[in-house]
Amino acid sequence: MYDGWKIIIGIIIFLGIATFPILYDLGKAAPPPPEPKIDTPEIKKMVEKKCVEPKSLMKIEHMVMLKDWRDWYVREGRSIYIAADGKQYNISLSNTCMKCHSNKKDFCDKCHNYAAVVPYCWDCHIEPKEEGQL
């Protein structure tokens, strides 16, 4: 007695679990990577299009900066951020960050949805109202 059919069922279950993402995405092309839009009126008005810190840094460290800003403003009472290039900014998500990046849906949400990240900004802040949004 070798219980062959049980072994075969076992192998099929193993293959199904191990290759689950491949099977799930089978026949679908890889979705294009998200491209957050930086074409808001406020950004278009800028002569030199730059964020608080360089883009490469903002891209991967923005969450750290936002957390630091929260702590400085809410817990330490600091309201001015001095960037690496010496420029001063008001520490405020709604009034500094969101002034330029007023397109949450086409900017923030693009990457966050792609990577299934749920930032806790909007636990406290009120989400900005955009066109076509309830």
Place this chain on the structure above:
Amino acid sequence: MSFGLSLWLSFFAVAVLVLVALFGVEAAHLNYLFGVIIPYAAFAIFIVGIIYRFLKWAARPVPFRIPTTAGQGKSLPWIKQNKIDNPSTALGAFVRMIFEVLLFRSLFRNTRTELRGPILSYASAKWLWIAALAFHYSFLIILIRHLRLFIEPVPFLVKTVEKLDSFFQIHLLGAPLLYITNVALLAAVTYLLLRRVVIPTLRYISLPADYFPLFLILSIGITGALMRYFYKVNVVGIKELAMGLINFSPKIPEGIGVLFYIHLFLVSTLFAYFPFSKLTHMVGVFLSPTRNLANNNRAVRHVNPWNYPVKVHTYEEYEDEFREFMKDAGIPVEKE
């Protein structure tokens, strides 16, 4: 192999793996090798290796029933049978196996034997069971969480698991929420490793095959945590790479961060090493004859499959052959 050699050999093997990935990506710029070729190769080895192990074990005949009996077996009708710990049916064995796989019941029975003065005592020892549960379930949740990098759009279940796992927020660790499984996995692996280092009897029976996977998994956990909390990597780029791998159109996005490649190389090593190591207990547990067989030795006749065909000469045949002679000699026969 001595304890020191086993431990350090394993430690340096993992350290070398880290350095290989570090220099391979940082100095030699072999991003395609470490990001595409090695992960594909490792996954192929994993799949083929596991099936090979499966078939190799399956080629052995199922033996005479040898289940561990951990409760009252089926007996007289007025004696209550423990249907799970001493199953007499396939269903009972199935339920027992489910409990074994999901709750590690045989580890739960772990005991500590020690001399208390002149008295030999046996005490319950649950730490190994707790650490093993924490480790395996953390690993499972971490695997499910990683699906967010392989599936687009991300399914609700994966999001829910992630949400529950990131229940806590620790100020020290910066912006992202703290994953409970991150802490649990690292703590459990550290315990499982220290256990083999500190307890003399365990140290005596531990080999590189024991230390290496622990160091490997520990370093995978550490690199993963480093990426999340301290040295950020480009997650969108990572998902792009992962989706490319899954759809067989691999492409290396720019600027992911070397830490990710170290993490990926260690994971690839784990996958490739899996089928040839003790880690195959993932498959082996289902094929353990002491767990997956029903205790029905007396109720059902078991013929060993490896028995050679025995040439038998039954009495009927004997009588057919010698009937006439037997009658002549006055010996009684069954058939006239």
